[in-house]
Amino acid sequence: MIESLMQYQFLQNAVITGLLIGVVAPLLGVFIVVRRLSLIADALSHITLTGIAASLLLEKRVSAINDWNPVYMGMVFSVAGAILIERLRKVYKHYEELAIPIILSGGIGLGVILISLADGFNTDLFSYLFGSVTAVDRSSMWTVLFITLGVIAIVILFYKELFVLSFDEEHASISGVSGRFIHLLFIVMVALVIASSMQVVGILLVSALMTLPVASALRLSRSFKQTIGLSILFGETSVIIGLFSSYHLSVPPGGTIVMTAVLILVMTIMYKRVQKQLLVKGEAT
Amino acid sequence: MKQKPMVEMEQVSFKYEKEWVVKDVDLSIYEGQFLGLVGPNGSGKSTLIKLMLGLARPDRGSIRLFGEPIKKFDQWEEVGFVSQKANSFNSGFPATVLEVVKSGLVSRMGAFSFFKRKHKEKALEALKTVEMEEFAGSNIGELSGGQQQRVFIARALVSDPSLVILDEPTVGVDAKHVTAFYDLLGKLNKEQGITLLMVTHDIGTITNHATHVVCMNKSIHFHGASEDYKEFDDDDLNELYGHSVHQLTHNHSHDEVNRS
Numbered sequence: 001m002i003e004s005l006m007q008y009q010f011l012q013n014a015v016i017t018g019l020l021i022g023v024v025a026p027l028l029g030v031f032i033v034v035r036r037l038s039l040i041a042d043a044l045s046h047i048t049l050t051g052i053a054a055s056l057l058l059e060k061r062v063s064a065i066n067d068w069n070p071v072y073m074g075m076v077f078s079v080a081g082a083i084l085i086e087r088l089r090k091v092y093k094h095y096e097e098l099a100i101p102i103i104l105s106g107g108i109g110l111g112v113i114l115i116s117l118a119d120g121f122n123t124d125l126f127s128y129l130f131g132s133v134t135a136v137d138r139s140s141m142w143t144v145l146f147i148t149l150g151v152i153a154i155v156i157l158f159y160k161e162l163f164v165l166s167f168d169e170e171h172a173s174i175s176g177v178s179g180r181f182i183h184l185l186f187i188v189m190v191a192l193v194i195a196s197s198m199q200v201v202g203i204l205l206v207s208a209l210m211t212l213p214v215a216s217a218l219r220l221s222r223s224f225k226q227t228i229g230l231s232i233l234f235g236e237t238s239v240i241i242g243l244f245s246s247y248h249l250s251v252p253p254g255g256t257i258v259m260t261a262v263l264i265l266v267m268t269i270m271y272k273r274v275q276k277q278l279l280v281k282g283e284a285t
Numbered sequence: 286m287k288q289k290p291m292v293e294m295e296q297v298s299f300k301y302e303k304e305w306v307v308k309d310v311d312l313s314i315y316e317g318q319f320l321g322l323v324g325p326n327g328s329g330k331s332t333l334i335k336l337m338l339g340l341a342r343p344d345r346g347s348i349r350l351f352g353e354p355i356k357k358f359d360q361w362e363e364v365g366f367v368s369q370k371a372n373s374f375n376s377g378f379p380a381t382v383l384e385v386v387k388s389g390l391v392s393r394m395g396a397f398s399f400f401k402r403k404h405k406e407k408a409l410e411a412l413k414t415v416e417m418e419e420f421a422g423s424n425i426g427e428l429s430g431g432q433q434q435r436v437f438i439a440r441a442l443v444s445d446p447s448l449v450i451l452d453e454p455t456v457g458v459d460a461k462h463v464t465a466f467y468d469l470l471g472k473l474n475k476e477q478g479i480t481l482l483m484v485t486h487d488i489g490t491i492t493n494h495a496t497h498v499v500c501m502n503k504s505i506h507f508h509g510a511s512e513d514y515k516e517f518d519d520d521d522l523n524e525l526y527g528h529s530v531h532q533l534t535h536n537h538s539h540d541e542v543n544r545s
């Protein structure tokens with residue numbers, strides 16, 4: 001793979017994009033998991049697919065549009081979906097979580113219609129569902145780089161606000177933190193990262209890259225900072241091993257990346273078990 | 286004591302659905318006071334505090350903090366709060382005691398500023414006041430309920446507030462620490478001049494420590510010096526609330542835990 005990496009630009013694009021999302025997906029994932037918002041990530045990834053379908057359909061039907069990168073339309077839909085969820089949460093004050101299935105099923109419903117109007121599934125769509133090592137072009141790699149740097153900068157700048165909001169919303173409010181603003185900023189970042197990740201891991205597995213490394217990190221860490229560090233380490237490891245094996249086994253990277261993340265999770269759970277048993281044994285003797 | 290009140294509530298009423306939970310409350314808290322707020326379960330004490338802190342909006346009436354209408358108030362570093370829910374947080378949350386206490390400094394720090402060494406030292410100092418400094422590196426979820434409560438008190442104190450509001454802070458804290466806790470509150474009030482508002486069930490103990498007592502059941506039935514409150518016998522109290530205090534406490538003690 002290393003040799004081909006020097007040779008082929010498409011491979012470079014995929015690897016660099018992969019390394020970038022290996023950092024930002026778990027980074028935002030930590031906040032998603034502790035705030036119990038995993039379902040939002042799922043809803044947004046499905047609405048991203050709707051955007052992609054819309055773009056593919058437009059490309060087919062409107063001759064002026066060729067060579068549009070569907071990723072951008074995916075991002076637009078994802079961000080719009082995020083804002084819509086926030087709106088709906090206010091409509092259903094007492095059933096805030098209803099907003100998520102409404103957007104999720106609305107997204108899939110519209111997506112299915114658009115996909116069949118665009119003459120059904122083709123290889124393009126398959127690669128959006130499960131990821132691909134060949135589909136990332138240079139321009140979207142730059143876009144992902146830009147988004148990654150932006151997200152990291154915002155998380156650093158608003159770290160204390162994000163932390164206090166995640167730990168205790170009431171306390172955030174009496175600390176003068178504008179929960180609404182921070183939350184909107186956060187959810188838009190999630191939408192952008194989901195659309196960015198989709199090219200490499202695929203729509204169906206994006207939320208796994210955001211949550212599985214965090215699930216592993218939670219088993220091992222005591223502090224919030226440590227959780228973030230370990231999540232990124234596990235996410236990055238999953239991406240590297242996943243891309244490598246995807247290339248050599250000729251299977252979609254979404255599958256190999258997520259399975260690597262699952263393997264890491266199993267390993268951390270076993271590690272904790274063994275550690276506990278050793279502790280018990282140590283006490284017994 | 287005729288200076289401007291720190292908290293000023295005028296004719297404040299609030300309802301969740303149809304029923305009034307807080308009705309026509311007039312309450313002013315002045316600098317230097319240690320106010321004990323007592324009342325049966327479900328009498329609206331926690332709601333009154335939420336209104337005071339802008340966490341709920343009154344249906345009627347006006348609320349001022351430090352002379353500012355609550356909507357415009359922004360000196361949050363002057364206010365410390367220990368919620369009744371403080372120890373029902375997500376106990377799997379990956380944060381250390383130190384990280385939790387440092388988050389109490391957010392109100393004092395401006396936007397775009399970062400935690401630095403001095404913030405860590407400030408947090409350790411606050412942990413020392415509640416005798417929890419050796420747990421600074423522990424995960425918050427691994428502590429006992431009483432220890433967690435002390436950590437939340439440290440979080441409320443870390444920004445050097447001049448007003449501290451505590452909603453049933455001694456629930457789940459063992460007796461040994463409750464005594465130490467009252468001593469701490471007395472010190473904060475007398476030596477540092479911090480104004481305190483504390484919700485409690487422990488009427489006997491609070492009257493020995495607080496300077497003033499407020500009894501409420503939706504509306505305020507008594508507000509005066511602790512000395513005067515101590516004079517009342519059971520019949521007077523029942524009359525105050527318009528119900529039997531003891532009976533109410535019994536009937537509702539279970540719902541309260543689940544509800545809040």
Ligand SMILES: Nc1ncnc2c1ncn2[C@@H]1O[C@H](COP(=O)(O)OP(=O)(O)O)[C@@H](O)[C@H]1O
Pocket residue numbers: 301302306324325326327328329330331332333541544545
């Ligand atoms: N979030 C809520 N939604 C609806 N009713 C509530 C809510 N919180 C409290 N209540 C009701 O308001 C009343 C007062 O509650 P609360 O202020 O918690 O009383 P206290 O703190 O004195 O025990 C109770 O009857 C309770 O059932």
Ligand SMILES: [Mg+2]
Pocket residue numbers: 330331332369452545
């Ligand atoms: Mg209460």
